[in-house]
Amino acid sequence: MTDFTRTKSRFAIPDGVIYLDGNSLGPLPVAAADRVGRMISEEWGKHLIKGWNVAGWMTQPRRIGDRIGRLIGAADGTVVVGDTLSIKVYQALASALELNPSRRVILSDTGNFPSDLYIASGLLESLDRGYELKVVAPEDVEAAIDETIAVLMLTEVDYRTGRLHDMRALTRKAHAAGALTVWDLAHSAGALPVELENAEADFAVGCTYKYLNAGPGAPAFIYVAPKHADTARPALSGWMGHHAPFAFDLDYRAGPGIERMRVGTPPIIAMAALDAALDVWDGVSMTDVRHASIALADLFIREVEARCPELTLASPRDGKRRGSQVSFRHPEGYAIMQALIARDVIGDFRAPDMMRFGLTPLYIGEAEVRAAVDIIADVLTNRRWDTAEYRKKALVT
Amino acid sequence: MTDFTRTKSRFAIPDGVIYLDGNSLGPLPVAAADRVGRMISEEWGKHLIKGWNVAGWMTQPRRIGDRIGRLIGAADGTVVVGDTLSIKVYQALASALELNPSRRVILSDTGNFPSDLYIASGLLESLDRGYELKVVAPEDVEAAIDETIAVLMLTEVDYRTGRLHDMRALTRKAHAAGALTVWDLAHSAGALPVELENAEADFAVGCTYKYLNAGPGAPAFIYVAPKHADTARPALSGWMGHHAPFAFDLDYRAGPGIERMRVGTPPIIAMAALDAALDVWDGVSMTDVRHASIALADLFIREVEARCPELTLASPRDGKRRGSQVSFRHPEGYAIMQALIARDVIGDFRAPDMMRFGLTPLYIGEAEVRAAVDIIADVLTNRRWDTAEYRKKALVT
Numbered sequence: 001m002t003d004f005t006r007t008k009s010r011f012a013i014p015d016g017v018i019y020l021d022g023n024s025l026g027p028l029p030v031a032a033a034d035r036v037g038r039m040i041s042e043e044w045g046k047h048l049i050k051g052w053n054v055a056g057w058m059t060q061p062r063r064i065g066d067r068i069g070r071l072i073g074a075a076d077g078t079v080v081v082g083d084t085l086s087i088k089v090y091q092a093l094a095s096a097l098e099l100n101p102s103r104r105v106i107l108s109d110t111g112n113f114p115s116d117l118y119i120a121s122g123l124l125e126s127l128d129r130g131y132e133l134k135v136v137a138p139e140d141v142e143a144a145i146d147e148t149i150a151v152l153m154l155t156e157v158d159y160r161t162g163r164l165h166d167m168r169a170l171t172r173k174a175h176a177a178g179a180l181t182v183w184d185l186a187h188s189a190g191a192l193p194v195e196l197e198n199a200e201a202d203f204a205v206g207c208t209y210k211y212l213n214a215g216p217g218a219p220a221f222i223y224v225a226p227k228h229a230d231t232a233r234p235a236l237s238g239w240m241g242h243h244a245p246f247a248f249d250l251d252y253r254a255g256p257g258i259e260r261m262r263v264g265t266p267p268i269i270a271m272a273a274l275d276a277a278l279d280v281w282d283g284v285s286m287t288d289v290r291h292a293s294i295a296l297a298d299l300f301i302r303e304v305e306a307r308c309p310e311l312t313l314a315s316p317r318d319g320k321r322r323g324s325q326v327s328f329r330h331p332e333g334y335a336i337m338q339a340l341i342a343r344d345v346i347g348d349f350r351a352p353d354m355m356r357f358g359l360t361p362l363y364i365g366e367a368e369v370r371a372a373v374d375i376i377a378d379v380l381t382n383r384r385w386d387t388a389e390y391r392k393k394a395l396v397t
Numbered sequence: 398m399t400d401f402t403r404t405k406s407r408f409a410i411p412d413g414v415i416y417l418d419g420n421s422l423g424p425l426p427v428a429a430a431d432r433v434g435r436m437i438s439e440e441w442g443k444h445l446i447k448g449w450n451v452a453g454w455m456t457q458p459r460r461i462g463d464r465i466g467r468l469i470g471a472a473d474g475t476v477v478v479g480d481t482l483s484i485k486v487y488q489a490l491a492s493a494l495e496l497n498p499s500r501r502v503i504l505s506d507t508g509n510f511p512s513d514l515y516i517a518s519g520l521l522e523s524l525d526r527g528y529e530l531k532v533v534a535p536e537d538v539e540a541a542i543d544e545t546i547a548v549l550m551l552t553e554v555d556y557r558t559g560r561l562h563d564m565r566a567l568t569r570k571a572h573a574a575g576a577l578t579v580w581d582l583a584h585s586a587g588a589l590p591v592e593l594e595n596a597e598a599d600f601a602v603g604c605t606y607k608y609l610n611a612g613p614g615a616p617a618f619i620y621v622a623p624k625h626a627d628t629a630r631p632a633l634s635g636w637m638g639h640h641a642p643f644a645f646d647l648d649y650r651a652g653p654g655i656e657r658m659r660v661g662t663p664p665i666i667a668m669a670a671l672d673a674a675l676d677v678w679d680g681v682s683m684t685d686v687r688h689a690s691i692a693l694a695d696l697f698i699r700e701v702e703a704r705c706p707e708l709t710l711a712s713p714r715d716g717k718r719r720g721s722q723v724s725f726r727h728p729e730g731y732a733i734m735q736a737l738i739a740r741d742v743i744g745d746f747r748a749p750d751m752m753r754f755g756l757t758p759l760y761i762g763e764a765e766v767r768a769a770v771d772i773i774a775d776v777l778t779n780r781r782w783d784t785a786e787y788r789k790k791a792l793v794t
Contacts (some may be wrong), residue, residue, distance in 0.1 A: 012438075017445070019445060025441075025449075033438050037430055041430050044425050045425040045430070048410075048425075049422045053793050057793075082481075083484065083661070084480070084664075085661055086660050087480065094523060115636035121648070128524075128526075129525075207662070215665065217664040217666065219664075236487060246748065246793060248747060249511060252514075252518055252519065264483035264484060265481055269670055270614070270667050351643065395455050395456070
């Protein structure tokens with residue numbers, strides 16, 4: 001049984017803050033600052049260039065990729081860390097399209113994170129050979145899978161509503177129709193059990209700054225199913241994915257398997273924080289996390305609906321169909337969220353009217369949920385959000 | 398006059414080490430560890446998600462881009478930080494090709510860093526419409542510029558030999574022939590005066606972990622000339638380059654100017670180190686750096702040639718045609734370099750036979766050069782490199 005008191009003690013959350021935004025940026029793991037400091041002072045400072053070998057920098061994208069793989073049902077040697085999620089989406093989609101060369105339709109949905117759609121449309125514009133990005137409503141995805149689809153590209157958990165796609169069923173249907181799949185795990189990795197191999201996903205990508213708590217702008221990851229890993233052509237063919245990067249050949253030869261999805265020099269300082277953040281998961285059962293997350297979210301929904309009738313639930317009511325967040329709509333959602341943040345109940349807002357609350361058992365328990373609802377109820381009942389200050393939009397919401 | 402005693406005091410170089418590899422990975426600026434520690438503990442730890450606004454994270458790629466711009470002759474608002482150099486090469490080349498749509502040849506040279514060539518060939522394979530990557534010898538570049546060339550893509554300073562291209566003259570010739578230019582400043586930024594605007598470069602890219610000393614895998618940067626910045630289509634169209642990232646529109650609209658070259662979530666922890674590293678440049682004249690660098694390199698060449706006749710100079714003898722490194726060839730260069738590193742004279746090796754020595758006045762002076770040559774002479778004269786241990790190839794050279 002996972003000890004959530006212990007996991008909570010491993011995060012440095014400021015006193016009085018109820019942090020319900022781990023779905024956007026996870027909080028600081030206590031060990032991260034020291035780990036990064038040591039990496040900088042000891043490894044970079046003392047080893048200098050030798051750090052690439054003696055401190056194992058060069059192999060970290062694979063080593064840390066394996067650690068992430070264990071959290072998402074992927075075998076060792078199938079996940080590699082680097083770049084940003086948008087870049088990893090580009091790589092996955094570009095490779096997947098080439099593996100299915102006779103088809104011209106990418107199927108996605110309006111619940112996909114916009115950047116994934118932007119990246120896809122940018123890629124298709126570059127390719128300029130009749131590709132179509134077909135974007136349907138999430139509930140229409142299954143019916144839209146047919147034999148025209150080259151690649152089904154979805155984010156498993158909707159960033160606004162928390163709605164959870166059935167990865168296994170949709171992948172099976174895609175495969176039956178001759179399509180490949182690209183799954184974005186941004187709101188899945190660390191939030192719920194993911195079984196990439198069992199689901200037979202072809203490609204998957206994700207970020208590490210949400211439920212994996214690796215810090216702002218932490219590196220992303222990519223998974224390629226073993227059956228594709230040696231045949232997928234890397235569109236972003238950088239030297240770190242070369243068969244022999246330090247031979248400095250003039251011609252590119254893709255490295256073996258997942259190595260070819262590496263691009264440029266790996267972000268060593270950021271990976272030190274990621275490595276420390278992954279230590280939190282030692283001894284944690286993802287099944288326990290899932291059960292606790294659903295229980296917390298069910299409690300949150302029940303209490304909010306009982307006390308704040310102005311709010312409309314935007315997330316699935318059935319916990320099994322939800323990720324690890326709960327969203328409510330309100331026309332003044334932005335101002336309400338600013339008022340909550342001023343009271344140290346930190347969630348976030350997604351246009352046009354969505355307030356998001358991440359419920360992460362690693363550091364959130366029933367007491368925090370109840371305390372948060374008290375404040376939400378006060379802010380709404382007493383219209384504490386109704387000020388010019390709280391309506392003023394910041395650059396980042 | 399730049400005070401190089403002061404700049405040297407701002408680096409944490411281990412006692413006894415003569416660090417001649419700043420052309421590969423710059424040493425640790427003293428202030429970097431604290432700056433990163435503060436960013437982690439204070440900004441991430443205390444502000445959590447609010448850091449995007451209150452700590453200015455979201456605007457850092459532009460703010461720090463401007464700081465880099467001042468070192469490379471680029472106006473404010475023309476440089477943005479993010480990703481890796483290979484990714485930035487991809488962006489620059491993809492945009493440049495589209496701006497010159499009637500042509501199909503990319504001209505580069507064998508002195509370009511292999512990853513740039515790999516990235517180009519990967520892009521051309523994706524585009525699949527008759528593009529050709531023409532790679533000539535560095536001395537043949539000028540003559541090869543003709544009216545078939547879409548884009549001239551060069552690294553200004555050769556990573557092996559330190560040979561310096563004439564950016565202004567080649568850009569002028571390229572423009573006269575109707576070609577655009579992409580300049581890689583990996584071995585230029587922080588090494589010598591770069592005048593992107595005066596040279597009328599169209600695109601430029603660079604890394605920050607060499608002469609800018611921002612740490613292993615530090616983020617890259619991209620420059621787009623103002624005349625192209627609002628028309629260049631970003632091939633990697635991620636949400637951070639969107640006109641309104643937090644509107645979460647389903648359709649991509651490129652942001653204004655250089656903003657569109659942003660892709661994914663910026664690497665905040667790594668940028669804290671970069672910001673601290675750039676502080677070292679306050680009060681430093683790049684002209685002084687250049688004069689000192691040439692004087693150090695001239696001394697190094699003179700002394701090495703006098704005392705180590707087995708070594709063959711691989712760099713231009715004329716300091717004005719060289720970057721800030723000196724390279725010597727020797728068939729046993731790898732083993733010799735390992736023996737030097739064991740004696741704390743740290744340079745590096747590039748296949749097949751090249752020993753590289755970076756001479757960076759910020760922290761290297763005449764005393765270090767003379768001490769290094771003493772050790773090089775001893776290692777060669779007494780064949781101290783001639784052991785099995787030193788011949789054993791490491792993963793990273």
